[in-house]
Amino acid sequence: MTALPGLATPRLASPDLLRSVFRRHAAGVAVITxxxxxxxxGxxxxxxxxxxxxxxxxxFGIGTASSSWPVVSQAEHIGVHILGEHQSELAAxxxxxxxxxxxxxxxxxSGPEGVPVIDGVLAWLVCRVVARVPAGDHCIVIAQAVAGDPDxxxxxxxxHQGRFHTLGD
Known part of the structure; x- marks a missing residue:
């Protein structure tokens, strides 16, 4: 591999490279139930x-070695919860x-369709699973919203960078 002008020499793709790159990608935090x-x-x-x-x-993606995978792999409905800055302990x-x-x-x-709904979140959805797509050591779950609360x-x-943050950090 050759270096590009003004850039460091690229590294070969690996799990470590992917983790290192995505540590720089800020993402919202959700809990799936x-x-x-x-x-x-969850x-x-x-x-x-x-x-x-x-x-x-x-x-969303879920590792197929995750303790939640056996239930998620069979569930007809799942819950999606958007966490607030006051919920870093819950996320952990x-x-x-x-x-x-x-x-x-x-x-x-217990919320719609018997899905566990967590109190105090910024927003939540209950969704019907429509597809599970194998993706390496994970599975991508695609689900259609059937109920929720955005308020x-x-x-x-x-x-970001392996830690939970608030927008004021």
Whole structure:
């Protein structure tokens, strides 16, 4: 590989290169939830995207080795929660392996379609899963919004350089 004028010598693509590049990409923070019977699962996601307005579609990635994957892989509906700057501890809890994510201080309720809905978020959606696309060690889930609430108060939580931030940071 040759260096481009004014740029450093490019590195060959690798998982480390991808992680290093995306540490520089600021992303909103969401928690994705699902339930199988009485057993809610959830995880922190920074890969949430708006896909289309008509029909209203979103997508997110989930690792197939994730503890939430067995439930998400079978769920007909999932919850999408946009976290506020006051929820960095909640984001950390849902990102931590082995954590009891739905135990106090997390407050939640069973929402539309039986999906766990977390209280106090900036906005949430319940979505019907329409596709699961294998993507390496992850799966891209595409889901259509069926209900939600955009009216939470506050400013968004952001993930950048491996840490949670507020817009004022």
């Amino acid at each position: 699902a339930a199988q019977g009485e057993h809610p699962v 995880f922190t996601a920074t890969s949430l995207n708006s896909v289309a307005a008509e029909p209203p579609l979103v997508s 809890t849902f990102a931590r392996s082995g954590a009891d994510r739905f135990a106090p201080p997390t407050t939640w309720r 939470g108060a506050g400013r968004p939580l952001v993930y």
